[in-house]
């Protein structure tokens with residue numbers, strides 16, 4: 001039997017609590033089992049939940065009740081109105097989830113969405129889960145963000161920085177490191193023995209032979225040359241406006257993109273409901289829905305409005321379980 005997935009609180013004023021309940025309802029008879037590190041005051045009597053002290057108790061309880069390891073919010077939660085006063089609970093939930101996976105008591109972490117600026121206002125030093133998780137795992141700098149859906153996988157080489165900063169951070173070394181990490185993760189966790197990696201250009205028409213920018217010649221091209229020498233199946237740089245078309249996508253397994261929105265816009269446009277955010281380059285498994293806190297549709301505490309679509313969270317929980325079983329299978 002696989003270890004349960006640890007699902008974090010996320011921003012308590014967002015749709016995370018409602019999605020958690022919806023996910024439990026959808027998965028209670030099929031699995032994968034998960035437990036929620038959250039505040040029971042965000043649930044109500046209509047939702048069968050059971051407080052547990054340890055992750056080991058989650059799997060047996062799961063068909064009958066949502067297993068909850070309590071993490072208490074310091075102040076009353078008002079849906080749609082996030083406050084950094086609840087940041088300590090949001091952070092504690094993530095930290096404890098990671099420690100359970102590190103101890104082997106949970107198979108992976110799935111995170112509910114957080115609002116970066118709300119955490120930042122509390123003094124939180126990380127721009128997102130991705131960087132925080134890498135720090136917790138002592139692998140800072142090796143983290144890679146991948147968004148995966150049935151139609152497309154994308155990896156941004158630069159993540160949570162301004163577009164200006166992204167351009168400054170774009171180096172041959174960084175493209176090589178991110179592509180190598182992606183290649184390794186697709187082999188290890190996704191069962192692709194020889195993944196095909198398509199590298200995006202940066203500029204219009206991938207620079208048009210230097211007429212519209214030279215990064216393809218000075219940065220991206222040399223990275224591709226080196227990766228090819230190492231035996232990776234890389235191709236590119238491709239013009240970013242056409243590489244995500246229906247005819248182009250079947251030609252590769254993952255698109256390595258130069259900045260956040262170059263990667264995430266096609267993914268979310270094609271498949272927001274099924275997209276999953278996966279952090280590669282960590283010793284633990286972490287997945288997350290591709291969407292954010294959706295404060296605009298968060299319903300009253302304990303309510304199930306049905307406005308929040310749980311599909312992406314379900315896909316994230318299932319993928320975490322798949323990866324966990326795949327890793328276990330590979331290590332046996």
Ligand SMILES: NC(=O)C1=CN([C@@H]2O[C@H](COP(=O)(O)OP(=O)(O)OC[C@H]3O[C@@H](n4cnc5c(N)ncnc54)[C@H](O)[C@@H]3O)[C@@H](O)[C@H]2O)C=CC1
Pocket residue numbers: 015112113114115116117129277288289290291292293294295296297307308309310312
């Ligand atoms: N993994 C994470 O923790 C992520 C967190 N965020 C955070 O979320 C906050 C809000 O970001 P936004 O750009 O507004 O993106 P968002 O994804 O929260 O919302 C964008 C739009 O999509 C809708 N939406 C999102 N998820 C939905 C769902 N499951 N069902 C139905 N409708 C849904 C929202 O109602 C909104 O209209 C930001 O502070 C950001 O930092 C954003 C992305 C990922």
Ligand SMILES: NCC(=O)COP(=O)(O)O
Pocket residue numbers: 127128129130131264277288
């Ligand atoms: N746009 C994706 C995103 O912001 C997710 O970030 P993270 O919290 O998973 O690092």
